[in-house]
């Protein structure tokens with residue numbers, strides 16, 4: 001089976017122009033077919049504040065009312081996605097920027113209202129990913145660059161967590177490829193001490209994840225990231241790696257496995 005790398009970068013790297021430029025240079029050197037998925041949550045919150053809209057996040061998910069959806073669509077699918085595509089073109093990567101609506105790449109379902117009304121937030125499943133189109137684009141030598149905006153097929157755009165987009169695309173592509181999913185951020189990996197970048201945990205399995213979470217060593221945004229990762233491994237993704245965006249070719253990183 002052919003290899004495919006799905007690499008996700010978050011807001012911490014995207015918002016820093018120097019870091020982003022460096023990351024894109026490194027990404028351009030990654031061999032073989034690859035897909036880039038990006039977030040940008042930090043910058044979106046700044047833009048919302050600048051426009052007089054208060055950002056609201058619950059359990060790491062943004063409450064997305066209609067004005068917020070307009071801003072995040074402009075920010076993720078517009079400014080951020082196009083800046084990344086232009087940066088990759090500069091590095092001789094023929095990148096193609098996509099929201100979930102483009103080519104029906106990711107169809108989502110608006111999150112049902114339970115205790116919390118998340119507004120225009122989309123939940124995604126592997127069956128909603130147009131894996132055939134992504135495979136065909138890779139075959140053409142293009143590098144898809146996917147943002148966190150999805151659609152419901154009824155004309156409604158939706159906002160979806162970028163880690164979840166990456167994991168769902170990874171699972172969907174596992175039918176065609178041996179997929180490695182890389183979560184890249186601004187730390188060296190999952191750390192024993194979140195303030196010590198030298199404390200990388202080399203390997204985490206489901207049992208040690210439960211213990212690390214219980215001990216409070218893994219917290220905040222790392223919990224949904226690891227939940228997404230273990231879900232992806234359980235659904236056919238070969239390998240999940242968590243590491244520093246500016247060290248994607250180094251050995252310093254956390255490798256996740258089920259057992």
Ligand SMILES: Nc1ncnc2c1ncn2[C@@H]1O[C@H](COP(=O)(O)OP(=O)(O)O)[C@@H](O)[C@H]1O
Nearest residue numbers: 010011185189190191194217218219220221222
């Ligand atoms: N054990 C841990 N190791 C590394 N980061 C951790 C850990 N526990 C919590 N975190 C936090 O998780 C954050 C990463 O999640 P998140 O902010 O959602 O990243 P991104 O926006 O890149 O997707 C880190 O910046 C860190 O503050």
Ligand SMILES: CC(=O)N[C@@H](CCC(=O)OP(=O)(O)O)C(=O)O
Nearest residue numbers: 010011039040041061062160162
């Ligand atoms: C529904 C939801 O929470 N969407 C996210 C999408 C962006 C994202 O996930 O960005 P990072 O990867 O940089 O955190 C948000 O608007 O913050």
